[in-house]
Amino acid sequence: MKLDAKIPEGPIAEKWQKHKDKINLVNPANKRLIDVIVVGTGLAGGSASATLAELGYNVKAFCYQDSPRRAHSIAAQGGINAAKNYQGDGDSPYRLFYDTVKGGDYRSREANVYRLAEVSANIIDQCVAQGVPFARDYGGLLDNRSFGGVLVSRTFYAKGQTGQQLLLGAYSAMNRQIARGKIEMFNRHEMLDVVIVDGKARGIIARNMVTGEIQRHSAHAVVIASGGYGNVYFLSTNAMGSNATAAWKIHKKGAFFANPCFTQIHPTCIPRSGDYQSKLTLMSESLRNDGRIWVPKNMDDVMAIREGRKKPTDLAEEDRDYYLERRYPAFGNLVPRDVASRAAKERCDAGYGVNATGEAVYLDFAAAIERYGKEQCKIHNISNPSKAEILSRGEKVVESKYGNLFQMYEKITADNPYKTPMMIYPATHYTMGGIWVDYNLMTTIEGCYAIGEANFSDHGANRLGASALMQGLADGYFVLPYTIGDYLSHDIRTGAIPTDTKEFDEAEKAVKERIEFFINNSGSHSVDYFHKKLGKIMWDKVGMARNEKGLNEAIEEIAELRAQFWKEVKVTGKANEINPELEKAGRVADFLELGELFARDALERNESCGGHFREESVELDGEQKGEAKRDDKNYAYVAAWEYKSESAKDSVLHKEELEFKDIELKQRSYK
Amino acid sequence: MSNMNLTLKIWRQNGPDDKGKMVEYKVSDISEHMSFLEMMDVLNEQLIAKGEDPVAFDHDCREGICGMCSMFINGEAHGPDRAITTCQLHMRTFNDGDTIYIEPWRAKAFPVIKDLMVDRSAFDRIQHAGGYISVNTSGNTQDANALPIAKAAADEAMDAATCIGCGACVATCKNSSAMLFVGAKVSQYALLPQGQVEAAERVKNMVEQMDLEGFGNCTNTGACEVECPKGISLENIARMNRELFKSMVAG
Numbered sequence: 001m002k003l004d005a006k007i008p009e010g011p012i013a014e015k016w017q018k019h020k021d022k023i024n025l026v027n028p029a030n031k032r033l034i035d036v037i038v039v040g041t042g043l044a045g046g047s048a049s050a051t052l053a054e055l056g057y058n059v060k061a062f063c064y065q066d067s068p069r070r071a072h073s074i075a076a077q078g079g080i081n082a083a084k085n086y087q088g089d090g091d092s093p094y095r096l097f098y099d100t101v102k103g104g105d106y107r108s109r110e111a112n113v114y115r116l117a118e119v120s121a122n123i124i125d126q127c128v129a130q131g132v133p134f135a136r137d138y139g140g141l142l143d144n145r146s147f148g149g150v151l152v153s154r155t156f157y158a159k160g161q162t163g164q165q166l167l168l169g170a171y172s173a174m175n176r177q178i179a180r181g182k183i184e185m186f187n188r189h190e191m192l193d194v195v196i197v198d199g200k201a202r203g204i205i206a207r208n209m210v211t212g213e214i215q216r217h218s219a220h221a222v223v224i225a226s227g228g229y230g231n232v233y234f235l236s237t238n239a240m241g242s243n244a245t246a247a248w249k250i251h252k253k254g255a256f257f258a259n260p261c262f263t264q265i266h267p268t269c270i271p272r273s274g275d276y277q278s279k280l281t282l283m284s285e286s287l288r289n290d291g292r293i294w295v296p297k298n299m300d301d302v303m304a305i306r307e308g309r310k311k312p313t314d315l316a317e318e319d320r321d322y323y324l325e326r327r328y329p330a331f332g333n334l335v336p337r338d339v340a341s342r343a344a345k346e347r348c349d350a351g352y353g354v355n356a357t358g359e360a361v362y363l364d365f366a367a368a369i370e371r372y373g374k375e376q377c378k379i380h381n382i383s384n385p386s387k388a389e390i391l392s393r394g395e396k397v398v399e400s401k402y403g404n405l406f407q408m409y410e411k412i413t414a415d416n417p418y419k420t421p422m423m424i425y426p427a428t429h430y431t432m433g434g435i436w437v438d439y440n441l442m443t444t445i446e447g448c449y450a451i452g453e454a455n456f457s458d459h460g461a462n463r464l465g466a467s468a469l470m471q472g473l474a475d476g477y478f479v480l481p482y483t484i485g486d487y488l489s490h491d492i493r494t495g496a497i498p499t500d501t502k503e504f505d506e507a508e509k510a511v512k513e514r515i516e517f518f519i520n521n522s523g524s525h526s527v528d529y530f531h532k533k534l535g536k537i538m539w540d541k542v543g544m545a546r547n548e549k550g551l552n553e554a555i556e557e558i559a560e561l562r563a564q565f566w567k568e569v570k571v572t573g574k575a576n577e578i579n580p581e582l583e584k585a586g587r588v589a590d591f592l593e594l595g596e597l598f599a600r601d602a603l604e605r606n607e608s609c610g611g612h613f614r615e616e617s618v619e620l621d622g623e624q625k626g627e628a629k630r631d632d633k634n635y636a637y638v639a640a641w642e643y644k645s646e647s648a649k650d651s652v653l654h655k656e657e658l659e660f661k662d663i664e665l666k667q668r669s670y671k
Numbered sequence: 672m673s674n675m676n677l678t679l680k681i682w683r684q685n686g687p688d689d690k691g692k693m694v695e696y697k698v699s700d701i702s703e704h705m706s707f708l709e710m711m712d713v714l715n716e717q718l719i720a721k722g723e724d725p726v727a728f729d730h731d732c733r734e735g736i737c738g739m740c741s742m743f744i745n746g747e748a749h750g751p752d753r754a755i756t757t758c759q760l761h762m763r764t765f766n767d768g769d770t771i772y773i774e775p776w777r778a779k780a781f782p783v784i785k786d787l788m789v790d791r792s793a794f795d796r797i798q799h800a801g802g803y804i805s806v807n808t809s810g811n812t813q814d815a816n817a818l819p820i821a822k823a824a825a826d827e828a829m830d831a832a833t834c835i836g837c838g839a840c841v842a843t844c845k846n847s848s849a850m851l852f853v854g855a856k857v858s859q860y861a862l863l864p865q866g867q868v869e870a871a872e873r874v875k876n877m878v879e880q881m882d883l884e885g886f887g888n889c890t891n892t893g894a895c896e897v898e899c900p901k902g903i904s905l906e907n908i909a910r911m912n913r914e915l916f917k918s919m920v921a922g
Contacts, residue, residue, distance in 0.1 A: 051808045066729065067795050069836055070737040086816060122810035129812040131804045131865045133829040140819030158829055164736055165832060172803035179799040187792065210784060239731040273704040278712055279733045408735070411752070411759050412706075477808045526719045528712075572719050577686075578727050578785045581719065 003256070003640055003656045006438040007111040012662050013093075016115045019439070020482055024489035031056030034488050035219040035496070037204055039191045039246045041068030043163070043469055044452025045225030046170035047476030053177035055481055057488075060217055061174070062186045062206060064241055064583075069171045072227060072239040073472060076163025077284040077405075079145060079155035080469040082120040087144055091152040093117040100467060101663050103149045103336065104432070104460020105610035105630060107262070109638070110662055111439060112457045119478040120470050124156055126477060130169040134158050147465035148285055149336045155466045160284060160404045166469055170476070189215075190583065191246045192511045194222055194253055194448065197503045201250075201448035205504075205511045209583065212576035214512055216504045218497035220488055221447045223480065224250055228431035228453040230263065232591045232598065233543075234535025236428035237269060237282045243587040244594055247435050247454050255443035256640035256654060258456035259433035260594065261602035264463055264611045265544050266429035267340035270412055271360040280427040281412060283363075283405055285465045288333045290368035290398065291422070293344070295352040295361050297321045305354050312354070312362055312421050323347055331670040338462050338611045338628075339670060341426035345544045348425070355423055364421035369394035426544060430468060432459040432611065433601075436640040436656075440483035441475060444640075447487060451475035456638065461610025515575050518585045523568035527584040530565045534558065534588070534595055542599045547615040551603040555596055559647060562592040596648040601639055604653065607631035623671055632665050675701045675762065678770040679714065681726055687782050687790075693772075703763035707750060708733060708740065710762055728787040733758040735900065738835030741842070742787055743774040748839035748898040756837060756900045776842035780849070780885045791838050793884040794852060800880035801873035802856045804865050818864055828862040831855045833901045840895035840903075846887030851895040853881050854907035861914050871918035878915055 008019040026034065034057050038049045041063040049061040063071060085091040096117035101108055124142070128134065134156050135143040144153040158165040177183040188209040195203040195218070203218035229244035230236040251257045268283045296302050297319050304310035324343055325332045335343075344361050353359050373394025377385040380393075395418045399406065406417050413423070435443050435450035437457055443450050452472040459467065537557050541550035565588070573579040608617040608628035617629045637655040644650035676699045684691030698714050705713075708730050715725035731739040740757040744750035750760040765771065773787065781789040806812060832855070840851040857874050860866025866873070889908055896905045 047808065054807050054809075065731060065737070065739060066791060067836065069795075070731055070739050072732060072737070075732050075734055075736050084815070119810070124815045125812045126806075126808055126810055128815040128818075129804070129806045129865060130808075131828075131860050131863050133825050133832050133859065133863065134815075135829075136820055136822045136825045138822050140821050140825075141816050159833075161736070161833060164835075165829070168832065172798070173808055175795075175798045176803040176805060178795075185795075187795075237734075239737065240733055241731050274702055276702065276705055276709050276713060278706070278709050281734050407754070408759075411755055412761065413704075414761070414763055478810050526716060528716065570719065572722065573724055578788065580727060581725065 001444070001654070003436070003654050004438065005109065005656060006440060007109070008439065012110060012114045015111055016118055023483065023486035026485050026489050026492060028056050030492040032058070033495070034058065034491055035060065036221050036223060036484070037217060037219040038062070038223045038225060039204065040071065040225035040227060040452070040454070041174070042071035042073035042225065042227060042452060043167055043170055043472030044454070044476045045223070046071065046167065046174055047473050048223055048225060048451060048480050049183050050170060050173035050177055051477050051481040052484070053182035059177070059183045060186065060219060061183055062189045062191055064188065064190045064209065066187055068174055068185065068187070069168060071167060072242055073167045073469070074164045075239070076469055077160045077282065078147065078286055079157035079162045079466040080123065080166060081147070081154050081466045082124045082156060082470065083117055083154060084121050084124060086142060087153045089152045091154050093120070095152065096120060096154065098663060099150045100458065100464060101460065102666070102668065103462055103464035105462050105668060106460065106632065106636065106660065106663070106665050107259070107609055107638070107658065108458055108460030109658060110660060115479065116458050116471060116474050119474045122478060123470065123473045127166060127169050130172060132158065132165050132169040145286070148288070148334055149464045163469055166473065170473070192249065192586065193507045194250050195503050195507045196253055196445065197497070197501065200446045202497045203499065203504065205507050207511070210578055212574070212579070214508060216499040216508060218499045220491045220494060220497065221449065221484055223449045223451060224435065224454050225451045225476070226454050228434065229591070229594055230428045230431050232534065232595050233428040233538045234531050235272065235277060235280050235539070237266065237280050240279060243590070245587050245590045247450070248590040248594055250435065250443060250445060250448055252643050254445045255448060255450070256436040256642055257434070257597065258436035258638050258640045259601065260598040260641070261542070261605060261612050262432035262461045262610060263428060264337060264430040264432060265341045265426045267337055267344060267426045268363060268424045269427035270409065271355055271423055271425040272357060281408070282427070282429060283409060283422065283424060285337070287363060287402060287405060288340070290401070291333065291363040291365050292322055292367055293324050293333055293340070293361055293363055294320045294322045295347045295354060299351065302352050302354065306356060321347070321352070328670045335670045336462065337465070338613070342544055342613055344426055359425050360423040361425065362421035363424045365398055365417065366421070369398055369418070372397035430463055432456065432461060432463055436638065440486065441480050442483070442487065449480060449484060451480050461612055514586065515582065518569065518571040518582055519575050521569055521571065523570040525568050525570055527569060527571065527581055527588050530561060530569060531584070531588045531591070533561055534592060537561070538595055538598070542602055545613050545615055546602050548603065551599050554599040555603070555648065558592065558596040558599065562596070562646070565589065565592055593646050593648070597641055597651055600648040600651065601641065604639065605635055607635045609635070624667070624669065630667065673767070675703070675765065675767040675769070677701055677765065680770060680772045681786070682774045683726070683786055684783050686785055691783065701762055703761070705762045706733070706758055707742070707744070707760040707762065708758050726787065727785040730758060735759045736835060738837040741776050741789060741837055741839070743776060743842055745772050748776070748842045749900055754900060754902055756835070776838050778841045778847035778886070780847065781838060781841060791836070793886070794836050794838065794849070796884065797849070797853060797877055797880045798856065801869070801876040804860065805869060820864060824862050828859045831858040831862070831903065831907050834903050835901055837900065839898050839900060841886065843894045843898040844887065845892065845894070846890060848889045848895070849881050849884070849886035850889040850908045850911065851899065851903055851905070853877050854911035855903050857911045857914055858907040861910060870914060874911060874914040875918050
C-alpha cells in the first residue's frame, strides 16, 4: 500500500482555503441521517463532538472517566499559542508555522503545520465567546506570555490552569449538545475494538466499566481522540488511566502507526522519591524564565548533600556548575525541552545527581528573588535595604508569578522552594508520534480518523510549549468537522449501520474471549508488576538517550516480558463488575506490543532529532561537538508502521518522504 | 522520620444495593513521601497478592486537577490538609500507629457505585441544564479583543471557574447541598459579558435541576468553602441567589 498524504496543490498559504472550497458537503437534512463515534473527550475529542453535533450529525462520545470534563487535557498548565499578533511584535501565521516546524526538528508535514498556524487565531475568538476566562491586562484586553523556542509573545493563558479552562469550554459546548440530544454521552465506557465492514470503520465494541456489559455501537465514521501513549513508561506526567488501547486497536486492524519513537521527555518534573511512585508531576516550563539549573561542581559536595551534611544553600557560587549556562551561553536555562532534559541526564549519569536516587538537579530561584527584591526596593525608594528586606520583597514578586506552582511543589515534597532550590528531573510528558493520518486526518482505515495527541501530524520530533492545546482544539473545532464531511457525503443513502452482522459478532467475540482469559488466568503477578517492568526497560534503554545495543536488548526483553505476562498475569475480580485490574490488564497488554514497536522505530532511525537522541549520531567536532546530529539525507521521512503480528519484528515500515518547500532545513543551534 | 505502620478502616460496599460496612486493614512500612493514593496502591497490591478484592476508588490525574479522586478521610473531604485533593495529600500528615477512617462521599444525590466510588452524574446533568453559552463553534465569532473585559471581572470569573467538580462541597455539607458547585458555574458566566444574554434562563434551569437531583439547601455554614480544594468562595452562592432573584423579578 502506498501512503498518500493527500496534500492539496497550490501555495502553502492557500492550500486549506482551496481545499475547503472544493470538498464535498453534506446538506443539513442529510446530516441527521449520519452517526459519528468519537472516542475520548479531551480538547480534541470534546471539541470535535460538540462541533459535529452542532453541524447536525448524531454523535456518540465515549470516555473512561466519570465525566468528559476529567480528560487529561485538564492538567495542561502553561498556555495556548495563537498567531494573533496582539502584542504587535511581528507575529504571523507564517512565524508560528516556522517556529513549529523548526521546533519539531524538521520532521513534521509542512501543509498540516501551516493549517494549524492559520486556524490558531480562531481558537482564541471561539474560546472567549464560550466564556473562557483568559488572563487580561488592566485595559481589559487579552494578555500574553512567552514560551521556550520562540521570539514573540503569543501564548494565551488562564493562570496556571489553561488546559482546565479550555477543556471546560469544550465540555460546556458538549453539554449544550447533550442537552439537545445531539450527543449521546457514554461515561465510564472503554473502547475495546473497532469494527471494520467492507474495509470501512463502521463501529466499535465498548465495555461499560460499571456493569461489565460488552456493547456494540455502529456509526458511519469513527474518530479516535484518545491521547498519547506516554504511560508505556509506567511513570509519566499522564493520568493514571491514560492509555493507548483505542489507538492500538485501530493499528491492529490496519491504521499505520507513525514515529512511535518521537516522545517528549519534559525537563522540569518533580523527581521520583521511591519504588511506590505512581506518577510524576510536571512543574511548568515557565519556571525556567527565572530559575537557574545547577549541580555541585565537586563530588565531595554531592556526597555531603546526599548524606545531609550540607545544604544546597551552603555551597558558594564558585562551587556550583550552572551547566546549561556553561554549555549553551546564548539560550542558557531556556534551551528547548529535549536539550535541557539530556543535559540533566548527562550530569546525573556522571554522578552529580543531588538526591538519594542520584536523579535530581537543582532549579534555583535565589538569584531571581534577589534581583526582583533589589528592583522593588529601588521602586519604593528604600536606600541601603537589609538582606532580609530584599528577600522578602523578592519572594513576593516570585509568588505573584509562580505561587500556585510553588505551593504544589511544597505540598508534594515538604520543601519550601522560596528558601531552598527545587529538585527536578526529566519525565515522560507527551508523545509526538501516533496514528498516521493524511491531510484530512483520516488514518489508513477508510472512515477512521485520529485527532489531537493520538495522531502524529504536527509536532515532528519535538513539540514546543503551549502547542498541544492549540493542536487539539484546531483538529476538533476547525479541521475534522469539515474534512469528515467529504467522506460522509458518500454515506447519505447508507442508512443506519446494523450491528447484528458477522463483523460485529467476530469483534465482540474476540473482546469477550480476551476478558475471559484475564479473569481465568490465575497467574502469580499483578498487572502493575508487569507495567513497572516494561516501564523500566523503556526508561533505561529507550529513554532520553538510545543506542543500537540497548535498543536491540529492549526489543528482546519486551518480547520476553510479553510472553511472561500472558502466562503469569493475575487479575482479581469478575468480568461483570467494576474491575480496575481488568481494565489495566487490557491496557498493559497493548503497551507491551507498542513498546516493542517503539524500540524498533528508534532502532531504525539512526539519527538524532528532537526528542529522539541516538548516541551514534552526534556532532564530532567544532562548536557543536557532542550535540545531536540530524541526518536529513537519510531520515527526512515519516516512519509509518503496518501491523503484522504482536511482534514488532514483523511490522512493515512505510516511508512518507517529507518535502520542505517553504522552510530551509537547518541545524538547530542554541550555543 | 522512619516509615509508618497504619490501621485503615475502609468502607467496603459491593454495589449500590449492598448494605456496606467498615473493614479493617493493616499496612506497614509506609513512607512519609508517599501520596495517600500511593498508600492505597500498596494496600491493593497486598490484597491482590492474597487473592482478595482490591478497594475500588476513583482517581486519574493524581495532580489535583481532574476532580476524580474523592475520599472522606478521618471525617474530612480530601483529608486533613487544606487546599488540596486526596491525590495531593501526603502521608507525612499522619503518624506511625495512626488509625485512618476512609469513606466515600456520602449524599443522596451521589449513590455509591462500589466501595469508595460514587456516581456524580448529577453534576453533569446540572451542567446540561444551562452550564454553557449558546454559541456555535464555527470560528466565525467576533475578534477576541473586540470586547474588553475589566481585569477584576475576568480574574473573579477565573476564580469561580477553577472548580474541579469533585463534589467535596456536597460531601462536606450537612445538608448535602450543591450550591457552591452550581454557584461557581453561574458566577463564572454572570461575571462575563458573554454570559449576560442567557443569564436569567441559565440560573433558573440549573437551580431547578439541582433541586430535582435531590441536593439539599444552603444554610450558610460555610464548611464547603473550608474543604474546597480550589478555595471556591461562598460569595459565589450569594451571587447565585442574587442572579436567581433577578431572574424571578424579570419574569
